Amino acid sequence: MAKNKSKLLITSIITLLLIGGIIIGFTGLETFRGLNLIILILIIAFAIIAFTKAFKKDREIKKGFPAEDEMSNLIKYKAGYHSFMASMYMWLFIFLLKDKFPDTETMLGGGILLSGLISFIITFFVKRNFNENPN
Amino acid sequence: MKTRIKEFRARHNLTQDALALKVGVRRETIVFLEKGKYNPSLKLAYDIAQIFKMKIEDVFLFADK
Numbered sequence: 169m170a171k172n173k174s175k176l177l178i179t180s181i182i183t184l185l186l187i188g189g190i191i192i193g194f195t196g197l198e199t200f201r202g203l204n205l206i207i208l209i210l211i212i213a214f215a216i217i218a219f220t221k222a223f224k225k226d227r228e229i230k231k232g233f234p235a236e237d238e239m240s241n242l243i244k245y246k247a248g249y250h251s252f253m254a255s256m257y258m259w260l261f262i263f264l265l266k267d268k269f270p271d272t273e274t275m276l277g278g279g280i281l282l283s284g285l286i287s288f289i290i291t292f293f294v295k296r297n298f299n300e301n302p303n
Numbered sequence: 304m305k306t307r308i309k310e311f312r313a314r315h316n317l318t319q320d321a322l323a324l325k326v327g328v329r330r331e332t333i334v335f336l337e338k339g340k341y342n343p344s345l346k347l348a349y350d351i352a353q354i355f356k357m358k359i360e361d362v363f364l365f366a367d368k
Contacts, residue, residue, distance in 0.1 A: 231320075236329075301342070
């Protein structure tokens, strides 16, 4: 188990460096300041998380486990509902502050990334606190 | 809702992984069932009881209100 985790960590770091290197190679270092840097870090973080999840899921499927089952679907539906509601308020907030953004692309891209972040955080907490029998 | 899944698993020498594979769910689901955090569907409860050759009410303990 520990061997697999370190393999995954090494692969993730290499992927991160590769993606970062390609992006910097095409755009140049001076592009990454302030908000652009935060957005880039978030994109790379999401890419790594998605890759890690896909890798883990693929391993489980190869062992014979189903990709989804009744409990994981239930958690997904609950997390999805809460993420949707939170994202609606987030977009409303962004709309109210639209003048603070340098351009529309940054506003939309930031909003999409924040939606992803909200979804990730909410799914984490729904799973952690999942208990149909709290008493 | 409490369950006796862990007890029956030990009796039948089954790991969580093995039981999960037999009933067609993820290992996580078995973990949550054993902790009493998840109420299974009727089909899943039945499948688990069948693995242990027990009745549903022997595996899943419903508290009287």
